[in-house]
Amino acid sequence: MTTVEAAENLIHQHTISLGNELVDLDQCTGRILAESxxxxxDFPPFxxxxxxxIAIRYQxxxxxxxxxxxxxxQAAGSAPLRIEQPDEAIEIMTGAVLPRGADTIIPYEQLIxxxxxxxxxxxxxxxxxxxxxxRKGSDRKKGTEILKPGAVLDAPEIGVAATVGKSVxxxxxxxxxxxxxxxDELVPVxxxxxxxxxxxxxxxxxxxxxxxxxxxxxxxHILDDLTGTTNKLAELLENYQILIISGGVxxxxxxxxxxxxEHLQVKxxxxxxxxxxxxxxxxxSHHSGTLVFAFPGNPVSSFMCFSRYMKPWLNRIFGLPSPxxxxxxxxxxxxxxxxxxxxxxxxxMEQETLFAYPVEGHGSGDLxxxxxxxxxxxxxxxxxxxxxxxxxxxxxxxxxxxxNLS
Amino acid sequence: MTTVEAAENLIHQHTISLGNELVDLDQCTGRILAESxxxxxDFPPFxxxxxxxIAIRYQxxxxxxxxxxxxxxQAAGSAPLRIEQPDEAIEIMTGAVLPRGADTIIPYEQLIxxxxxxxxxxxxxxxxxxxxxxRKGSDRKKGTEILKPGAVLDAPEIGVAATVGKSVxxxxxxxxxxxxxxxDELVPVxxxxxxxxxxxxxxxxxxxxxxxxxxxxxxxHILDDLTGTTNKLAELLENYQILIISGGVxxxxxxxxxxxxEHLQVKxxxxxxxxxxxxxxxxxSHHSGTLVFAFPGNPVSSFMCFSRYMKPWLNRIFGLPSPxxxxxxxxxxxxxxxxxxxxxxxxxMEQETLFAYPVEGHGSGDLxxxxxxxxxxxxxxxxxxxxxxxxxxxxxxxxxxxxNLS
Numbered sequence: 001m002t003t004v005e006a007a008e009n010l011i012h013q014h015t016i017s018l019g020n021e022l023v024d025l026d027q028c029t030g031r032i033l034a035e036s037x038x039x040x041x042d043f044p045p046f047x048x049x050x051x052x053x054i055a056i057r058y059q060x061x062x063x064x065x066x067x068x069x070x071x072x073x074q075a076a077g078s079a080p081l082r083i084e085q086p087d088e089a090i091e092i093m094t095g096a097v098l099p100r101g102a103d104t105i106i107p108y109e110q111l112i113x114x115x116x117x118x119x120x121x122x123x124x125x126x127x128x129x130x131x132x133x134x135r136k137g138s139d140r141k142k143g144t145e146i147l148k149p150g151a152v153l154d155a156p157e158i159g160v161a162a163t164v165g166k167s168v169x170x171x172x173x174x175x176x177x178x179x180x181x182x183x184d185e186l187v188p189v190x191x192x193x194x195x196x197x198x199x200x201x202x203x204x205x206x207x208x209x210x211x212x213x214x215x216x217x218x219x220x221h222i223l224d225d226l227t228g229t230t231n232k233l234a235e236l237l238e239n240y241q242i243l244i245i246s247g248g249v250x251x252x253x254x255x256x257x258x259x260x261x262e263h264l265q266v267k268x269x270x271x272x273x274x275x276x277x278x279x280x281x282x283x284x285s286h287h288s289g290t291l292v293f294a295f296p297g298n299p300v301s302s303f304m305c306f307s308r309y310m311k312p313w314l315n316r317i318f319g320l321p322s323p324x325x326x327x328x329x330x331x332x333x334x335x336x337x338x339x340x341x342x343x344x345x346x347x348x349m350e351q352e353t354l355f356a357y358p359v360e361g362h363g364s365g366d367l368x369x370x371x372x373x374x375x376x377x378x379x380x381x382x383x384x385x386x387x388x389x390x391x392x393x394x395x396x397x398x399x400x401x402x403x404n405l406s
Numbered sequence: 407m408t409t410v411e412a413a414e415n416l417i418h419q420h421t422i423s424l425g426n427e428l429v430d431l432d433q434c435t436g437r438i439l440a441e442s443x444x445x446x447x448d449f450p451p452f453x454x455x456x457x458x459x460i461a462i463r464y465q466x467x468x469x470x471x472x473x474x475x476x477x478x479x480q481a482a483g484s485a486p487l488r489i490e491q492p493d494e495a496i497e498i499m500t501g502a503v504l505p506r507g508a509d510t511i512i513p514y515e516q517l518i519x520x521x522x523x524x525x526x527x528x529x530x531x532x533x534x535x536x537x538x539x540x541r542k543g544s545d546r547k548k549g550t551e552i553l554k555p556g557a558v559l560d561a562p563e564i565g566v567a568a569t570v571g572k573s574v575x576x577x578x579x580x581x582x583x584x585x586x587x588x589x590d591e592l593v594p595v596x597x598x599x600x601x602x603x604x605x606x607x608x609x610x611x612x613x614x615x616x617x618x619x620x621x622x623x624x625x626x627h628i629l630d631d632l633t634g635t636t637n638k639l640a641e642l643l644e645n646y647q648i649l650i651i652s653g654g655v656x657x658x659x660x661x662x663x664x665x666x667x668e669h670l671q672v673k674x675x676x677x678x679x680x681x682x683x684x685x686x687x688x689x690x691s692h693h694s695g696t697l698v699f700a701f702p703g704n705p706v707s708s709f710m711c712f713s714r715y716m717k718p719w720l721n722r723i724f725g726l727p728s729p730x731x732x733x734x735x736x737x738x739x740x741x742x743x744x745x746x747x748x749x750x751x752x753x754x755m756e757q758e759t760l761f762a763y764p765v766e767g768h769g770s771g772d773l774x775x776x777x778x779x780x781x782x783x784x785x786x787x788x789x790x791x792x793x794x795x796x797x798x799x800x801x802x803x804x805x806x807x808x809x810n811l812s
Binding site for chain 1: 431432434435436445447449450451452458479481482483484485486497499500501502503514545546552553557558559560561562563564565566568569570571572573589590591592595596597598599600601602603604605606607608610611612613614615617630656657658659660661703704705709731732733734755757758759760761772773774775776777797803804805
């Protein structure tokens, strides 16, 4: 048996290479950029007016003038007009280009405008030369890198890409993943199980979890039969970058997964971790580059192994930070065995502090219990009592509560 | 001008009704459940064996026996065998049904098994009656509600739904939303703008933000023309539950949106908020039930208004908690005007505490600045200096960092 730390290190020593793919900008939310995005123009691309009002030449004020003849109106989106004489002004709108010959914008709030055919604008307060102009290139110069490869494409990044004219982006291509459930006791979701059967749920839980990385996994089921298991895994090892297996890794007479994988020359890096739940976890790699994460079949164990080991590893291969964050225990937990214990907790931000409330479970079989919790808290071995106020890492599994706080 | 609090209250006084829709279970991740899910069987559905080993009748140990004749093997997924005599044992696998006549499971780790044709299992340690059995119905009884309407469907909920045989779920149907950008200066992303033009980006930023609620918004553009604006908005008011307008709400001569909306009898609830950025925000409701969120055209202003006002409101109509959380300011910020200031910050969990680091910006025009930040921190009016160590609410906009911590 290996320790939690050793198992984590062994997993992190392995990687797979992600390709790139082109995706329409309006489908890129949540994807990881795989190119560099540079400013195709200055930001802003021209001296941009930031208030509605008039554009003037400040010189006229310096020379004692207080009123301007309004000689034109310039909207956003129009080519710039020109001021010919110092006492001229052009009515101007937010987002417009600064008119030629003008150097200052006076907002309507600071003006009295009179006249009908020939309007006159009189300043009602003092102003400063150059006011209310967002200068060309003051945010970013043309050619500056605005987004680096590896950037997560949230809404602001989508906006920036649109601004520089990228309607299609090169993003990381998610790996190909096969999820394989095992076990003669499992029937598909649509079926009514016999009294000694249960419905298959792990494959769907895992596949749902993988949505976070935009991975669209294929799902398979294999029966507890060595030949059948070996043949199916042989095929999948050739066609997928990652196999996630659920079940068949314990000590039972019909747990054929380790045997089949060894027969297929998948190198075992560890089998069994000093932890509860999730002890029977098996991890290996194939010479084709395919990695095999074989989790216990128990729903809570399988989901814990995914959350604690595979999620951080996936974040790593996508260039994202570790999902682990520290929370303060909000109640006592006791756990006697000399194993790392992953307690189910509900997490909660209270003021600026993250708390973890223990959720009472019925052991690793209680799938329904997971819905009352948000995260697994990692409580180290070599200690039996974990007290309120102590801090430990948590691995969250809810997008809406806490996913990658780090 | 209204205050931030009053504007928020006015928005929260309005709602729209969300319908339901049926969605295949493997497409339900992140959706909101709109039905009650109950256990169709007990959880677990039978006395479930939790270790690989032998099933025995404890009575034999009580009567001084230490060895058992192994008379059969029972796999998970097989109908239960029967123990006829007290000294009989059945080899049994995790996930199997407890054999009839058996009441205790002894794991292989506690056994010495000898013999070939006729195996004998001898106990190497003491055990307790009833060990290693996950009792029928001990987690949930048949008929118990496991998921309530309103539950967010993360991976564990998908697993629970699979377990009870729900391959299709009734979930909340996202509202119909039209995003309307305005402004003659805007050209589509694919085009090369003239020197006085810019590409349209707000509609894509907003549409990307709406992905979080699985809203697939339609995007429109209208020019700065009163008749065109009025006609287009008239049509959209009939066909969508929510209009989000970007631009055309300031004091400019070509800002026709408020006028067009009033002409269309959209009741104005507020126009202009005592805040920076985002002052010109206009909000109203139409007798058809359609709500109109008209944001300023400036990219940062528009995105701030979305993050601070619309996101909490959307969470509310979907039954989700407020996205606001408290963070500790990690640097000083000064802001003189008597307005609520939304500072761009980068947030970071350090140990169990959430910190907000001010990000230096170039004012509300600097879209590229948003990519360096994660959230807006709400700094109240009536105060000019906000000091390191003080706590204020933040509104995050990154799924991967912090979205709905609460």
